[in-house]
Amino acid sequence: AIPVLGAQRDTTCPYCGVGCGVSMHREEDGWRATGLAQHPANFGRLCVKGSALGETLGLQERLLSPEIDGCRVDWDRALDTVAARLREAMQTHGPESVAFYVSGQLLTEDYYVANKLMKGFIGAANIDTNSRLCMSSAVAAHKKIFGADAVPGCYQDLALADLVILTGSNMAWTHPVVYQRLVAAKQARPAMKVVVIDPRETATCDLADLHLPLAAGTDGFLFTGLLAWCARQGLLDQAYIDAHTRGFAECLAAAAQACPDLASTAQQCGLPLETLRTFFAWFAESPRTVTVFSQGINQSDTGVDKACAIIHCHLATGRIGKPGAAPFSITGQPNAMGGREVGGLANQLAAHMGFEACARVARFWRTDRIARSPGFKAVDLFRAVGEGRIKVVWIMATNPVVSMPEADLVRAALAHCPTVIVSDCVADTDTLRLAHIRLPAAAWGEKDGTVTNSERRISRQRPFLPLPGEARPDWWIISEVARRMGFEAAFPYQSPAQIFREHAALSGYENDGRRAFDISALAQLTDQQYEQLLPVQWPLSGKGPFRPGASGTERLFADGHFFSPDGRAHCTPVTPRRPMARTTAEWPLLLNSGRLRDQWHTMTRTGRAARLLSHVSEPYIAVHPADLATAGVDDGELVQVESPLGQCLVAARASNEQTPGEVFMPIHWNDCFASAARVDALVAAICDEESGQPAFKQTPVRLQRY
Ligand code: SF4
Numbered sequence: 157a158i159p160v161l162g163a164q165r166d167t168t169c170p171y172c173g174v175g176c177g178v179s180m181h182r183e184e185d186g187w188r189a190t191g192l193a194q195h196p197a198n199f200g201r202l203c204v205k206g207s208a209l210g211e212t213l214g215l216q217e218r219l220l221s222p223e224i225d226g227c228r229v230d231w232d233r234a235l236d237t238v239a240a241r242l243r244e245a246m247q248t249h250g251p252e253s254v255a256f257y258v259s260g261q262l263l264t265e266d267y268y269v270a271n272k273l274m275k276g277f278i279g280a281a282n283i284d285t286n287s288r289l290c291m292s293s294a295v296a297a298h299k300k301i302f303g304a305d306a307v308p309g310c311y312q313d314l315a316l317a318d319l320v321i322l323t324g325s326n327m328a329w330t331h332p333v334v335y336q337r338l339v340a341a342k343q344a345r346p347a348m349k350v351v352v353i354d355p356r357e358t359a360t361c362d363l364a365d366l367h368l369p370l371a372a373g374t375d376g377f378l379f380t381g382l383l384a385w386c387a388r389q390g391l392l393d394q395a396y397i398d399a400h401t402r403g404f405a406e407c408l409a410a411a412a413q414a415c416p417d418l419a420s421t422a423q424q425c426g427l428p429l430e431t432l433r434t435f436f437a438w439f440a441e442s443p444r445t446v447t448v449f450s451q452g453i454n455q456s457d458t459g460v461d462k463a464c465a466i467i468h469c470h471l472a473t474g475r476i477g478k479p480g481a482a483p484f485s486i487t488g489q490p491n492a493m494g495g496r497e498v499g500g501l502a503n504q505l506a507a508h509m510g511f512e513a514c515a516r517v518a519r520f521w522r523t524d525r526i527a528r529s530p531g532f533k534a535v536d537l538f539r540a541v542g543e544g545r546i547k548v549v550w551i552m553a554t555n556p557v558v559s560m561p562e563a564d565l566v567r568a569a570l571a572h573c574p575t576v577i578v579s580d581c582v583a584d585t586d587t588l589r590l591a592h593i594r595l596p597a598a599a600w601g602e603k604d605g606t607v608t609n610s611e612r613r614i615s616r617q618r619p620f621l622p623l624p625g626e627a628r629p630d631w632w633i634i635s636e637v638a639r640r641m642g643f644e645a646a647f648p649y650q651s652p653a654q655i656f657r658e659h660a661a662l663s664g665y666e667n668d669g670r671r672a673f674d675i676s677a678l679a680q681l682t683d684q685q686y687e688q689l690l691p692v693q694w695p696l697s698g699k700g701p702f703r704p705g706a707s708g709t710e711r712l713f714a715d716g717h718f719f720s721p722d723g724r725a726h727c728t729p730v731t732p733r734r735p736m737a738r739t740t741a742e743w744p745l746l747l748n749s750g751r752l753r754d755q756w757h758t759m760t761r762t763g764r765a766a767r768l769l770s771h772v773s774e775p776y777i778a779v780h781p782a783d784l785a786t787a788g789v790d791d792g793e794l795v796q797v798e799s800p801l802g803q804c805l806v807a808a809r810a811s812n813e814q815t816p817g818e819v820f821m822p823i824h825w826n827d828c829f830a831s832a833a834r835v836d837a838l839v840a841a842i843c844d845e846e847s848g849q850p851a852f853k854q855t856p857v858r859l860q861r862y
Pocket of ligand 1: 175202203204206207
């Protein structure tokens with residue numbers, strides 16, 4: 157039986173970056189989730205994962221008390237031990253010897269406190285997040301071009317566009333409610349065109365007027381070629397370029413050199429010339445264009461260049477800051493944006509400020525210990541653990557032994573780390589199995605705070621269940637450790653509202669007027685206003701009093717003013733190149749990976765719901781029938797998938813949705829659900845140099861009948 161706080165509660169879905177509002181209703185046999193009709197992200201819709209939330213609330217499989225070396229201990233002992241281990245490592249080996257690896261599952265308030273402890277008081281910047289794996293290439297592109305990590309558009313722009321381009325996104329499965337909104341918009345306005353750019357023929361292609369099954373990883377050629385073609389056709393908005401951009405001529409020269417004509421672009425992308433001509437012609441005739449991009453773009457060794465190439469096409473034609481016109485990065489996780497806002501990436505400091513602002517942030521936090529340079533990004537962080545440079549690592553709300561590339565090396569690194577601390581709400585994950593100290597965290601339904609979705613909309617996650625056993629919110633756990641490390645004055649928090657007000661105040665502190673992320677209008681919220689906060693889009697500057705119910709800023713850059721020092725968008729030359737990973741005679745197939753419709757991350761929650769598991773109940777690899785025949789494998793047979801780094805054992809599925817030579821595996825399975833099915837054990841940690849985001853989408857592998 158699940159104890160309850162009340163009969164009905166409005167909250168936000170804990171899964172993807174759409175950020176749907178959910179109303180939880182208590183019924184005789186448990187809880188039922190329905191879409192929140194007035195939430196502007198979903199207007200009452202939910203996908204199958206969201207509607208099954210009530211089926212994932214049981215206390216079985218929960219971590220309900222702190223443990224040290226497998227023995228149950230009380231909170232005082234656990235917190236004292238964590239604080240002592242951190243202090244000892246700092247004193248003996250320096251602040252750089254400790255690291256936090258956190259998650260887009262954390263609420264903003266949890267994230268803020270973790271970031272403040274590491275960067276403000278431990279004095280290193282070794283805090284990175286699993287959002288690094290999801291959208292850090294988009295972040296880097298936004299910062300380079302816009303001068304800030306600012307998403308220009310909103311979901312409503314998809315409904316207002318005449319052309320919606322979905323690239324590197326199986327939106328029908330990964331962001332289902334935005335996809336449903338797009339389906340409804342197209343039904344209402346059939347003239348709207350949808351183009352899907354993906355090597356696979358995914359479920360999203362059901363809506364496509366045109367599918368471009370381009371060669372794996374060649375999106376950079378496609379959008380650079382589009383820019384060069386627009387210039388050749390005289391389609392540039394020169395007045396916009398002159399008034400609002402810098403560096404465009406150099407950018408265009410690089411594009412013209414890389415993609416001198418349509419035929420060379422078609423050849424690089426492996427697309428028929430006529431298909432490319434149609435796509436470009438549709439772009440030309442559709443001033444209201446939205447280009448949605450997601451992990452297929454970001455998870456690449458040239459992810460930043462690809463995102464820049466997309467943004468350039470919008471700037472060159474003035475398709476930004478207007479209704480129905482935007483380049484639109486959609487995040488994977490429920491609070492990837494909140495993590496970006498607090499500075500949860502190792503190369504950010506706080507509140508969208510970089511390390512050039514360390515004196516300002518130090519004044520706000522009242523600390524003389526602030527980190528002055530970036531820390532380890534995710535891949536480098538676990539390499540530093542493996543090299544023995546990190547003595548204490550604290551992992552919160554994530555499962556890197558499954559989700560990091562080179563997952564076996566991550567497992568080996570943690571196995572040899574002197575102190576591994578894991579905060580999680582479940583009792584068993586591949587990562588928890590390596591923890592010396594396990595801290596029971598509150599789960600969705602018990603947690604209280606805020607998240608920000610892909611369109612910059614801050615929404616409340618509200619508790620409707622009491623904390624079970626000895627589980628505690630992450631912000632409380634981190635604050636207690638900070639106090640025991642001697643930083644009591646800086647971590648006085650008694651509630652998430654108190655933390656949120658501080659976070660909001662920092663966003664507007666000594667603002668020079670060029671900061672995109674400013675929610676200082678929310679710094680004066682009372683506890684009651686925080687409790688009742690309606691979904692609101694940042695920025696919300698503190699210049700006027702906040703009106704409860706205000707909806708915030710729907711769209712950025714309407715005035716052509718960007719966040720760079722000169723107010724212009726800074727275009728940056730892109731020379732596209734193919735992925736570093738190549739197939740060979742020994743490794744003849746290119747492995748792509750991604751999400752399934754009904755599962756989330758490493759299945760710790762969705763794996764509990766029978767109806768979600770029934771969609772796909774076992775790990776598999778999708779293979780074109782011709783490749784199955786070459787490998788001598790029948791549909792449904794067990795196969796060993798091998799890369800130079802590791803092996804997986806999964807069922808083979810014949811699939812005509814695959815391009816010959818390319819295979820696909822879902823990311824979700826792990827040793828807690830099926831042995832030898834962790835796809836990321838196969839993936840090399842080849843990263844985009846600038847963003848540090850790993851290239852998960854192209855791994856050379858081979859198949860063998862088991
Ligand atoms: Fe939750 Fe995303 Fe589904 Fe909305 S679309 S219900 S946020 S999983």
